[in-house]
Each structure stands twice: as structure tokens, then as C-alpha cells.
Amino acid sequence: MPSWAIVGATRGIGFEYVNQLSSDAKNEVFALIRSQKTAGPLNELAASRKNIHVLETDIGNPTKLKETAGEIGSIGGGKLDVLVYNAFFHGDSAELSPSAFAGREEELENYFFEPLKVNVLHLIHTVNAFLSLIKKGMERKIIYISSPSGDLEFNRVSELSTAVGYSISKAAGALVMTKYASELKSEGIRALSISPGWVETDAAKDLITSPGAFEVILSTLRKYNPNVKGMISPKESVESMLSVIKGLDESTSGKFLSHKGNLEWF
Template sequence: MVSWAITGATRGIGLGFVDNLSVDPKNQVFAIIRSRGTAGPLEELAAKRKNIQIVVTDISDPRKLDQAAAEVSKVTVGSLDVLILNAGSAEPETSTLPPSAFRGKEEALEKEINENVKANLISNIYVINSFLDLVRNGKEKKIVFISSPSGDVEFNRVTGISTVLGYSVSKAGMNIVTTKFGAELAQDGIKTLSLSPGWVNTDAAQAVTGAPDIRKFMLNAFRKIDQSVNEPISVDESVTHQLQVIQSLTEANSGKFVTHHGNVDWF
């Protein structure tokens, strides 16, 4: 049996991972979430598939994460094969501003950067450190960070997207952190990967690009990368491709940042 732990598993890509993986009864799937209050679809899925276990924690609290890891450890007898870091957010409301718009808004700038770094970088370091001993004892020994093209320099340069400053900084920063964990843990046989899921049709994506004018702007930007882009892909398609990349992760490509195609084809 292969054990998987996925953070941010109540909806979107995280729930997609849980759904896809739990189809195989040989997988033990731990859905790590913040609250059961918003986990209706996950609860329904877990009721039907006994290889899903819901673990409630706060990824910003190392002590609670240690408790979550201990909960997983009881089931797996001290091991975890694959840790997928999917939880994250794009906050706060100033994400629509380009860098120069923060002149005279220093407090807003600090909040824009700090809130995103806390949610998308520091919390993920906490998660890795709490679950690291379990991963060391696993068979697969893989840690995967679900990143974004927003954290890639060349993607931003070519598309000309100047907004979501804090989100982009935090994703780029966590890409580096993931690489550094890979460098540190290579001696233990642990592989790490930053993975872009593509442009995916999730509730979170719709909240950002759902308005017609924003959708038009984003499409025009994305088509500077790939002229064939028309719409986001489904969660199932994204997760299926991502799992293929995760399954092919070896020491040779540990620490890289790739797309759901296993290369730099963002769409």
C-alpha cells in the first residue's frame, strides 16, 4: 500500500488528488484540511471510500501539524510515501495592484508580501518539517509542492503580468525552498519537486479570472506563451497529468520546477 498526504484537500486540485488516488484501494490517502465545516464533498467521498482518512489541522501551527503527523503515523506505522503540498492562497485584496501602485502604501505592500509568504511559503516549511520523519521512513520518499507559473521569472516576463505580486513572490520563494530541501535530503533518498498544475478550472481560479474583462486580459497574456490556449483544463485532467509526473520523479530530476507535462510547457 502506498500512503499519500495532501494538504488543502477540501476542494479544487487537492480534492481532485484525493478522488483520483482513492480509486485504487492500494492507496492510503490522508486528506489534510483546516476545517470540516467546508469539507462536504470530501466527507461524502470519504464515506464511500474507506482508504480516505480526514485529518484536521492548522498548517500555520507547527504544534498542531506535529499532532497531525502523529495521527498519520498511527495508521501507517511511522511512515509516509508521498507528501503533496497543495494548500495555499492569493491574499490580500491588493493582489490586483502592480508594484509601482504601492508607492505611498507601504503598509499595504508589507501585508501583500507577508500574508502570501506566511500562507504559501512558511506554512509549507512547517508542513515538511512536521512530516519529514515519516517521509524518511516511506518507500517512495517524495515531497511535492504544487506551485504556479506565477512563480516563474520567464513566464511573468513573457506574459507581462505585473499583478499578484505577493502570490508570485511566495510561489517563487517556495520553489527555491523545495529545491533546497531536495539538496539537503538527497542523502536520505528523498526527492522533491515543484509542480505547476496548469491553468485549471477551479473555484479559486474562477474567482480570479471569471470576470469577462479579466478573462480576456489573461487569455491575451497566456497566448503570448501558447497561442492555442482557449480555456482552463479540468481538475481531473490536471491531476491525472500531475500524478504521472510525480510517479516519474527520481533522484535525477529532484528539486526541479516543472509543469503538469513534466517540462516547461505551461498549458
């Protein structure tokens, strides 16, 4: 029975991973959450599907993560096939370009380090806690949900000068995955960073803070790809990503790809 752990599973893309994967009774799905506060829809889904296991954990706490790995191991037969690290932190001050932080250094420090913690450091804690389970799995895949904001070429072409902390952290997270891919290649473990596209979720909607904000984002994305029409649904994004993950092998391990399996982010 293929087993999957989705980190950050209450809403948006993480929830949709759980939904699509658990619709196949052959999959065992571990939905990792930080709190029950927003887990209503996930609990409802889990109540109707026996192959979903909702586990509360703390990705910033290696001891707690080890306990969670123990729970996954005992439910899932001592192994885990695929880990999807989807949890993230965006941070405030998203509208500021680097030079705007002159005179706001304290703000910069929080804005810089907080996304790095969740999007990079806690990624490493999580992978390390689950690695012994993954080594015993059949699929042996580690997936990091990154973002086009973490791609240098996208930032260059779209002239995106804002979202500094988030962008840096998503690039760094992708680099960490390349390191894991190199380190674990000989053990048959494959690591991939993947972007979900521009997806209609709470996070994406939160960035539309004023009436004209949607058009501003759209015109930025259109500098990169003039054909972008708008956000795609979580359903479409996750279906596409699952197809890329299915094809992940030694030749693509360590890459940072779009949901389309290439460098076309939108």
C-alpha cells in the same frame, strides 16, 4: 500500501488528488484540511472509501502539525510515502503592479507577507513535521504545488506585472523545495515543485472578477503560449501531475516542472 498526504484537500485540485488516489484501494490517503466548513463533498467521498482519512490540522502551527504527523503515523504504520503541499493563499490587491503600492505601504506589507506565510513558511513547517514519516516511506517524495506565476521566464514573456505577493511566494516555495532536494538527496528523498496548469477551480474562477477578465487572462497566457484555449479540468491536471510525480527521481528532484513534466506551463 502507498500512503499520501494531501494538504488543502476540501476543494479544487487538492480534492481531485484525494479522489483519484483513493480510487485505487491500494493507496492510503490522508486528506488534510483546516476546517470542516467546506469539507462536505470530501466527507461524502470519505464515507464511501475506507482508504480516505480526513484530518483537521493547522499548517501554521508546528505543534498541531506534529500531532497530525502522530495520527498519520499511527494509522499508516509509522510512515508516509508522498506529501503533496497544495494549500495556498493568494491575497487581495492582485490587480496591482509593484509601483501601484507607492502610498499604500501598509497594504503592501500584508499583501507581501501573508502569501509568504502560507505558501512558504507553512510549507517548511509542514515538511519538517512530516519528514521523519517520509524518511520511513518507500516512495520518499515531497511535492509542492507552485504556479507559473512563480516562474521568472513566464512573468517576463507574458509581461505579468500584477499578482506580486502571490508570484513572489510561489517562486520562493519552489526554491525551498530545491533546498530540500539538495539537503535530502543522500537519504533518497525527492522534492519537486509542480504547476497544475490553468485549472477550472474556485481559485481560478475567483480571478474572473469582471465580464472581460477571462479574455485579459487568456491574452496574457497566450503571450507565453499562443495555443492556450482555456482552463483544463481538475481531472486532467491531476492525472498529468500524478504521471510526472510517478517519474520523479534523482535526475528531476529539485526542479520546478509543469503538469506536462517540462517548462510548458499551459
